[in-house]
Amino acid sequence: MILAVCLKRVPDTNARPTIGPDGKSINPQGIEFVINPYDEFAIEEALRLKEKAGAGEVVGVTVDPEGNESMLRKALAMGVDRGVLVKGGSTFDGAVNAEILASVLKPLGATIIFFGKQAVDSDSCQVPTMVAERLGLPRANVVVKMELQGNKVTCRRQIEGAEEVVEMSTPCVVSAQKGLNEPRYASLKGIMAAKKKPIEAKAPPAVEARIEVLRMEAPPARPSGRIVGKGKDAVPELVRLLREEAKVL
C-alpha cells in the first residue's frame, strides 16, 4: 500500500508579510516558512494508516517554485519514507499545481492521496479536487474523521453546522481538516534518519498558466476606533453607538 501526502511550503501563520518589489507576491525576506499546517494532519493520517496496516510506504510529494526540499525533510523526520520533489508550480495558480501533481502521482499508484484541505498562503481549496478529477478518482475534502476497511473509505467531511458521511473506494483523494488527528512531533531519531532518506527530484511537465496575478495589495486599513469606556458602566453607551452610529442592530 502506497500512501501519498502532498505538501506545500507556506509562511508561518504568525508571519506579517509585506508586498515584494514585483507588486504581485510577498517579500520572502524575514519570513519563516513551515509545512502548510493542514498538511501535517494529512501526514499524520497517512502514517497512522501505514502503522495500523503494519506495512506500506508513505511518500511525500512537493511542488515548489524554488525546488526547496526543507518541508519534505521535516515530513521525513515525522516518519514519511521518501520524498518526491518537483521544482516548478506556482504560489497562487492551483490549476498549474494540480496538473503537475497529477502527472507525478499517476505513476505512483497510491491507494490514498492525502492533502491538507487548503494551503494557508493561496487559500484556494482547489488542488485536491482538481487532482481527483484529473486522475478520475473520488474525493472527500475537509475531512475530520476517516476509516479504511478493505478498499472502502468512509469519511466525515465538515460542512456548515454538520458533517457529510462520505463513502468511496480506493484509490481516492482525501483532504484533511484540523481535528482529524493530533500530528506527532519529529523525534531526534526521526530527524537523524530523515537525513538519509531519499528525495527524488522530478522535472515538471510543461504547463500553461491559467490565472494571471495582476497585483497584490494590502487590505484596506480600518478606520481607527475608540475606547468607549472602562468596566460595565460603558455598556449602555456601547449599545447606543452600535444602534445609532454604526447602525448594526
Add this chain to the structure above:
Amino acid sequence: MSHSILVFVEQREGKVRKAGLEAVSEAARLGDASAVLVGSGVGALAAEAGKAGAKKVYVADDPRFRLYSPEGYARAVSVALQKSGASAVFMAATAMGKDLAPAVAALADTAVAADCTGLSSEGGRLVARRPVYAGKMVLQVGFKKGPAVCTLRPNVFSLSKDGNASPAVEDLKLTVADGDLRTVVKEIVATSGGKVELTEASIIVTAGRGLGSPEAFKLRDDLAAVLGAAVGASRAVVDNGWRPHSEQVGQTGKTVSPNLYIAIAVSGAIQHLAGMSSSKVIVAINKDADAPIFKVATYGIVGDAFEIVPALTEEFRKVLHH
C-alpha cells in the same frame, strides 16, 4: 463587453442558500446572469434565482442528487455551462461551493478564483479580488483562459430582489451513469455547536483564552443567544480543547466578515486578526488596554469580561426585545 455568467445556486433540503442568490445578483450586475439548480425536486426554486437576477434557469433534477453528489453536481454544472455558452461560472464559497468549483474548473481545464470579495470588469476582462494569507493581503487576478470560475464569499455581495420571478426554465435532461458517481454522500449528521453558521452569520460573538475555563463560555453563548449570533473561539481556546475546531476564527480556522464581530477576552494574535479584520464593525472587550485587538476594534471596552459581558447581554435584551 458584457459578461455572460452562469451561477450555481446551492440548495439543501429544498432551501436555497442566500449566498448563492447573492452570487446571482452580482452576476446580474456584471452582465447576463443565468442559474443552474441541482437536486431532487428543485424546479420550484427557479423563481428565487429569477428574483435575484437570473434570466434563465437550468435545472438538473435527479433522485440521486437529493444530497450533494461531488461528481454528479460537477457534471450538471458543466452541461449547463456548455448549453449557456457562459464565459464565467460563479458560486458561493460555502462547503459545497469550495468542493464543487474546482471540479467544474478541472472539467473545463481552467482555475478557480476562490472566496472572492470583489469582481469587476477591466477592458472587457473579468478581474477577481480575493484575500490571500487569510486576509493579510488581497490579490487581483485575471484568467488566462475561460471560463472563469469564481467562488464568492458569503455576506459580501448584496442581494437584489427585483428580478423576474418567472425566468425561462430549461431541464438539462442530464444522463449520468451510476459508475460516474464515484463519491457518495450517505447522510448528513448534525454536529453540536451554534445554530448559526460562522461564515454566513451577520453577527458573531467570539471568546478567547482570557475567559479562563471552558465553563466560562456560557457568557459568550448567552450573549450570542440574545443577538441570534454565531459563536466563535480563538485558536488558543481550540488548541486547549475547550471548544471544537469548527468554532475557530483565524488563519487555521474560519475567515469571517460579519456586520458585527464581538471579541471577548481575545488578545488579537496576527493569525486571528487576519481572519476577522474585514468585519464591518468590531467590538472588543479586554482587560488589557494594550491588547492588539483594540487596534482593529471600532469600539472597545477595557475591563473584566465577567462583569461587562453579562451587563451587555442584559442591555441588549432590554433594547432588542422590548
